[in-house]
Amino acid sequence: MGVVHVSNPATGEIIHSLQTSTKEEVTAKVDKAQLAFPSWKALTAYDRSKLLIAWAAMIRENRQELGELITLENGKPLAEALGEVDYAVSYIDWYAEEAKRIYGRTIPTHVPNKRLSVTRQPIGVVAAITPWNFPAAMMTRKAAPALAAGCTFIVKPAEETPLTTIRLIELAHRAGIPEDAVQYVLADAPMVGEIFTSHKAVRKITFTGSTAVGKLLLSQCAQTVKHATMELGGHAPIIVAEDANIAVAVEQTIIAKYRNAGQTCVSPNRLIVHENIAATFTEALVAKVKELKVGNGMEADVSVGPVINRKGFDKIQDQIQDALSKGADAAVGGGHNVDEEQGFYFVEPTVLTNVSADAKIMTEETFGPVIPIVTFKELDEAIAIANDSLYGLATYFFTESYKTGTYLSENLDYGIVGWNDGIISAAHAPFGGMKESGMGREGGTEGIEPYLETKYVSMSL
């Protein structure tokens, strides 16, 4: 049995220490989820829906406390953390309604005395592994559709941010959702991954995290042919066309890029700007970036918090240094405020210009408040740069022309497209990526599908 120390990334201070579970304890929890499945599945969709609505109400009642908890363990500014609580609840609201719309169908028969029908049933026990960047929303985005579908649910939160998940699950129980229908485990990550993927009762793995861990889990899932949804890395391009409204492009770029200190999988990682407007755009962007205040997310006027930990900071620094050594300039930022002894890591919002095509930042996910700018002449050149990535999660572009916009949205190989829009996520819309950004979608009508099995009944009269 080990211990997880949860620390405040803004100060390095340990805010909570939690005991981790052993292999036997984790397995016992999965067994309990299996035992709880038949009775949870047997509830009517209306009863499951009512319990989800009660859970959402509990979260709303505790919004402020949850927001502060997110800021304490994740570091994001409180306003963003409160926004995350609202966003997390919106998944529960949406799937409480979708529970009632899990329809089957009947199929015209080819033989007079037969009746053919299709029903949808819950897939079984769902095991989730979530990341630290949205500790509330990444949990509810999985738990809400799973529970709505009639599955029981067990989640391993990231060791950096387990407190929000624990609190959300306590509230779910207080709202009346049976204890074994929604559970968490805190234990060594590879061990939990191994148990989740090998336990026969688990029928579905849903993961949000790095592409490397996603690939590992997928290979492990093969052993027992488990269904898997993977929300993995991203490397979002922003194309700013010659006719873009520059004020809108700058405003939306700032929101998309510097939110959560750039630690989101849909965070823009490359700005691809038409050469005729590059100077104007860069100047306007730099002016706005200079206004961003970096600091402890509990302080009212802070808009960029710390990065999560040393590992994250080292990766960001490596990419900045690599780009600078290959000829890039820091148009703004480039610095940091770090105290290794205390354990906090703040990175200045940074914009890099004259970035070489072979700089690491052009292909590797940064997960920090840094963005490189490159330029283009022809639209097809911008599309080629944008699509030259292993990833395919989110992309953004700015243009006032419907022709340019339609051409871009049809030719960019990304699962999510923001057209003059930097805030693309919504509980009622499908979120997910192409290529190595993952498989499956979360949110929207699509988001409950992964938790359902299709059963076809051929009845002879």
Ligand code: ADP
């Ligand atoms: P990051 O590097 O951003 O933390 P990870 O993909 O490592 O991204 O982490 C996302 C989630 O995956 C976390 O909950 C983490 O504990 C978990 N995780 C990391 N390694 C493994 C593993 N080998 N098996 C299962 N889960 C893992």
